[in-house]
Amino acid sequence: MNQRLLKSTFRTLRRESFGVFALIALVLLIIGPLTTVVMWAFAERWRQPSLIPTQWGLSYWTETLGRADVVSALPASVLLATIVTVLSALICLPAAYAFARIQFPARQGLLLSFLAVNAFPRFGLYIAIAVVFFRLGLVGTVTGVVLIQLVNTLLTMIWIPTSAFQGVDRALEEAALDVGASRLRVFFQITLPQVAPALAAALLLTFVATFYEAQGALLIGLPNIRTMAVLMYSYINNQIVVQYGAVISMILWIPSLLLLSFAQKFLRGNTVSAGFGV
Amino acid sequence: MKVLPTIAPPPSGKTNINIYLDADTNITDWYSNILIPAFEKEFTVYKVNLINVKGVGNGTGTFVDRLVAAKQTGADGQAEIVEFDVRGRPETVKDGLWLKLDASNVPNAKGVLPAAVVSEYNMPYRGSQVLLAYDSAKIKESDVPRTFPALLEWVKKNPGQFTYGRPDKGGSGGNFVIRAIHEVTGKDPQKFYASVDPDPALVKDLDKAWELLRSIHESTYDKGSYPAGNQPALLLLANGSVNMVSAWSDQVLINIDKGVLPPTIKMAQFTDLPMSGGYAQYAVPAGTKNKEGALAWVNWMLKQDRQVDVIKSLGGFPALKWDQFPKELQTQFNSVVADTIPTWPGGKWDAERNKGWYEKVATNIKQ
Amino acid sequence: MLAPRPSSQWRTWLAGYALIAPPLALLALLIFFPAGQAIVRTVMLDQDAGITSGLTLDRYLNFFNDPIARSNLSFTITVTLITVFFQFAVCFPLALYLRFSTSRIAGAVQVLALFPLFVPGVILAFALIRYLGPRGTVDTFLRVVLNYEGFVTPYLRPSGIVFALTRDHIPFTILVLTAGLRQVEDSVIEAARDVGATSLRAFVQIIMPLMQRPLLIVFCLNIIGTFGAFTIPYLLGPAAPQMMGVYMQQTFSEYLDRSGAETQAVISFVLCALVGALYVRTVTRRRGERA
Numbered sequence: 001m002n003q004r005l006l007k008s009t010f011r012t013l014r015r016e017s018f019g020v021f022a023l024i025a026l027v028l029l030i031i032g033p034l035t036t037v038v039m040w041a042f043a044e045r046w047r048q049p050s051l052i053p054t055q056w057g058l059s060y061w062t063e064t065l066g067r068a069d070v071v072s073a074l075p076a077s078v079l080l081a082t083i084v085t086v087l088s089a090l091i092c093l094p095a096a097y098a099f100a101r102i103q104f105p106a107r108q109g110l111l112l113s114f115l116a117v118n119a120f121p122r123f124g125l126y127i128a129i130a131v132v133f134f135r136l137g138l139v140g141t142v143t144g145v146v147l148i149q150l151v152n153t154l155l156t157m158i159w160i161p162t163s164a165f166q167g168v169d170r171a172l173e174e175a176a177l178d179v180g181a182s183r184l185r186v187f188f189q190i191t192l193p194q195v196a197p198a199l200a201a202a203l204l205l206t207f208v209a210t211f212y213e214a215q216g217a218l219l220i221g222l223p224n225i226r227t228m229a230v231l232m233y234s235y236i237n238n239q240i241v242v243q244y245g246a247v248i249s250m251i252l253w254i255p256s257l258l259l260l261s262f263a264q265k266f267l268r269g270n271t272v273s274a275g276f277g278v
Numbered sequence: 279m280k281v282l283p284t285i286a287p288p289p290s291g292k293t294n295i296n297i298y299l300d301a302d303t304n305i306t307d308w309y310s311n312i313l314i315p316a317f318e319k320e321f322t323v324y325k326v327n328l329i330n331v332k333g334v335g336n337g338t339g340t341f342v343d344r345l346v347a348a349k350q351t352g353a354d355g356q357a358e359i360v361e362f363d364v365r366g367r368p369e370t371v372k373d374g375l376w377l378k379l380d381a382s383n384v385p386n387a388k389g390v391l392p393a394a395v396v397s398e399y400n401m402p403y404r405g406s407q408v409l410l411a412y413d414s415a416k417i418k419e420s421d422v423p424r425t426f427p428a429l430l431e432w433v434k435k436n437p438g439q440f441t442y443g444r445p446d447k448g449g450s451g452g453n454f455v456i457r458a459i460h461e462v463t464g465k466d467p468q469k470f471y472a473s474v475d476p477d478p479a480l481v482k483d484l485d486k487a488w489e490l491l492r493s494i495h496e497s498t499y500d501k502g503s504y505p506a507g508n509q510p511a512l513l514l515l516a517n518g519s520v521n522m523v524s525a526w527s528d529q530v531l532i533n534i535d536k537g538v539l540p541p542t543i544k545m546a547q548f549t550d551l552p553m554s555g556g557y558a559q560y561a562v563p564a565g566t567k568n569k570e571g572a573l574a575w576v577n578w579m580l581k582q583d584r585q586v587d588v589i590k591s592l593g594g595f596p597a598l599k600w601d602q603f604p605k606e607l608q609t610q611f612n613s614v615v616a617d618t619i620p621t622w623p624g625g626k627w628d629a630e631r632n633k634g635w636y637e638k639v640a641t642n643i644k645q
Numbered sequence: 646m647l648a649p650r651p652s653s654q655w656r657t658w659l660a661g662y663a664l665i666a667p668p669l670a671l672l673a674l675l676i677f678f679p680a681g682q683a684i685v686r687t688v689m690l691d692q693d694a695g696i697t698s699g700l701t702l703d704r705y706l707n708f709f710n711d712p713i714a715r716s717n718l719s720f721t722i723t724v725t726l727i728t729v730f731f732q733f734a735v736c737f738p739l740a741l742y743l744r745f746s747t748s749r750i751a752g753a754v755q756v757l758a759l760f761p762l763f764v765p766g767v768i769l770a771f772a773l774i775r776y777l778g779p780r781g782t783v784d785t786f787l788r789v790v791l792n793y794e795g796f797v798t799p800y801l802r803p804s805g806i807v808f809a810l811t812r813d814h815i816p817f818t819i820l821v822l823t824a825g826l827r828q829v830e831d832s833v834i835e836a837a838r839d840v841g842a843t844s845l846r847a848f849v850q851i852i853m854p855l856m857q858r859p860l861l862i863v864f865c866l867n868i869i870g871t872f873g874a875f876t877i878p879y880l881l882g883p884a885a886p887q888m889m890g891v892y893m894q895q896t897f898s899e900y901l902d903r904s905g906a907e908t909q910a911v912i913s914f915v916l917c918a919l920v921g922a923l924y925v926r927t928v929t930r931r932r933g934e935r936a
Contacts, residue, residue, distance in 0.1 A: 022742060051782060120680050130344050166858065169830075218340065232767070240532055241536055242771065256762075444884050500779075
């Protein structure tokens with residue numbers, strides 16, 4: 001007994017020594033570069049090679065928050081990303097289920113075809129899409145931007161859930177059906193809990209990718225719809241004054257961190273067959 | 279789907295002027311804080327909507343693609359003015375995408391500097407030139423090269439201390455490469471205007487320019503690591519990684535003003551033939567819904583006050599001829615603004631320049 | 646499930662097609678249609694030359710005969726493979742750790758590992774130039790504090806692309822791998838963990854087969870994402886050779902060569918599709934065993 005306890009403690013320590021190591025490495029790797037962004041956001045002047053800003057201040061915060069385009073773009077971006085993510089889940093998750101569980105001809109080819117979304121470069125496609133959208137009167141409208149961003153989400157929202165649905169332990173499902181559970185109940189109590197972490201991951205990836213998508217939003221949304229991503233790119237890319245971009249980037253971390261802490265619950269996930277009380 | 283907050287429609291009775299820029303924040307601030315309020319006060323029927331598309335995709339070039347799409351379908355392109363040099367997309371000119379701009383619809387165009395005009399479908403409104411920016415704390419003024427061959431010598435003698443940006447990623451590198459081209463083609467910038475399509479014999483001559491630039495390839499910063507843009511090049515100067523770069527004059531001034539560059543940074547120009555410069559160009563889509571508004575803005579920007587403001591607020595060059603300004607201003611700014619800046623036809627010549635440079639100068643493949 | 650009779654088989658097929666119809670329709674309208682046009686253009690004879698129809702493979706031959714194009718392609722493949730290797734080397738141990746551990750440290754590690762998700766490429770590139778660039782934070786720190794002058798910056802070098810793209814893909818890789826690991830039953834994990842402490846081979850034999858799908862999906866999507874990367878190689882990479890994403894954009898808008906860019910796009914797409922097929926085959930494979 002004692003020996004087992006010792007063994008498990010030793011194991012925990014070993015495991016956590018990896019955790020501590022990982023934590024330190026990640027701080028250097030992830031937080032390190034970001035401190036640069038944070039310092040720039042609070043820098044009035046920063047002449048390299050000084051390690052820290054040569055003059056600190058908040059003036060870029062008040063200026064950025066006072067810009068009308070920034071103030072109206074933030075809620076627009078959050079709403080757009082939410083709409084796109086929800087729509088994407090509605091059309092893609094059933095499709096992912098079908099790809100994983102239903103046999104039909106040309107299934108492989110069709111599943112593969114979604115690759116075209118990410119593997120074929122967009123710049124050529126967007127012009128052709130713009131032609132279609134001008135015909136339909138969708139340029140400069142919310143619907144137009146939603147559609148173009150929706151198409152960008154297809155690969156993530158279909159491939160990851162398909163893999164998850166395919167990995168569901170069917171023995172459990174069939175056992176539950178055998179003891180008389182309804183199909184619906186089996187889906188919600190057996191299938192869903194198993195795929196929940198993967199679905200949460202797909203949703204999170206989709207939301208964030210949409211939130212930061214700029215080229216489609218620019219080409220289809222302007223001049224009526226301006227997203228934070230479009231603003232952020234214009235404020236930071238090849239700019240002399242990078243403080244605006246740094247401030248905007250930091251502002252965007254707030255909804256991001258909220259989202260992440262919320263998603264954390266689902267990502268850490270419950271284990272297989274939890275809630276199945278037959 | 280109307281729940282989203284969008285840019286508010288213009289107040290009743292006003293028409294929108296959508297202006298698309300591909301610009302730094304100092305330019306957009308100039309528009310938002312000075313130009314637009316003044317214009318809207320003078321022209322109460324218009325509401326100006328400024329959209330900066332810098333940094334996303336290919337900037338205004340990407341947006342021009344959208345205008346092409348709009349034209350194909352006969353739809354409203356939702357743009358009145360685009361800051362875009364139409365020579366970059368010659369097929370758009372051929373297809374009639376743009377409105378012709380001259381004194382008949384822009385009265386103030388008659389005072390415009392002929393050298394600043396690049397196309398009858400463009401109207402220049404502010405200019406700048408490329409020169410050498412160097413750290414005077416590290417390089418003595420007397421050692422600063424004043425001719426192109428002297429620069430090449432200097433770079434070879436001081437390896438790793440000079441760099442220029444990739445020619446397609448910003449004019450500071452692009453015009454430096456053009457200066458090398460001018461050097462080997464008899465220092466006659468006009469040669470390149472002889473025909474619309476690049477003359478094959480002249481294209482062949484570019485090889486000599488690639489040889490020159492290749493000869494300093496190993497001696498530039500980090501043995502030929504060319505930064506990807508105007509600002510990345512200046513940042514290497516700012517942090518002391520290099521002591522000399524080619525740069526836009528106005529950007530050097532702003533960088534010193536914003537404390538990015540130390541005050542010891544000074545500027546120098548070649549005395550035999552300066553590096554070329556460029557003018558920001560307005561283009562007006564022919565199918566725009568608010569042609570009157572677009573033309574009113576362009577004409578208003580060419581008024582003397584605005585053009586003086588180009589010098590004072592931006593450190594740039596006015597697009598008007600000097601005789602359009604009062605005497606005292608002429609003498610005041612004469613030292614800042616060169617009389618003649620060499621120019622370059624752009625368009626397909628840009629394509630030749632970029633392709634040649636990537637294939638013969640920056641390449642890792644042994645020639 | 647019973648062996649389906651013909652009529653019920655039809656119904657199954659229909660149900661399948663009905664479920665995939667909405668995303669497929671969107672895909673057809675917004676991607677296939679324009680992409681198809683682009684592909685057709687790459688094999689058509691040049692219209693400017695006065696010939697209106699006829700097929701040619703010249704553009705593809707030109708691509709493979711051009712030493713610059715070939716060097717860019719092989720550079721892209723090399724960088725992609727190295728980057729994907731590092732992505733796995735960093736993320737696989739992390740994902741396993743996150744699956745095994747429930748401690749607070751693990752929670753912190755997860756938040757940190759996922760945070761780059763919210764830092765888009767342009768901000769990352771801008772931050773890395775100041776952090777790892779010449780006379781950047783790390784360089785200056787080493788010079789001033791440790792008096793070490795030999796720091797070699799990854800900025801404008803291939804290593805800069807590899808570093809930034811590895812870091813950029815950490816959240817995605819971790820998310821998908823941990824989600825996959827969560828589908829593995831605890832009892833299996835326990836068993837694996839017990840032997841895993843002593844025998845790597847046993848671990849590999851138990852865990853790896855269960856991880857096959859998530860590993861493959863991460864492998865495929867990371868290859869595709871890295872292969873087509875634009876912002877990071879543009880801002881952090883060398884002037885030559887270039888990644889295909891940058892090269893395509895340049896050919897399209899700087900060399901004014903639309904069909905050339907489209908040819909490069911098709912070649913890149915075919916390479917990515919080959920990798921994608923690997924994933925699709927695994928996911929759609931009929932399961933051998935039935936309960």
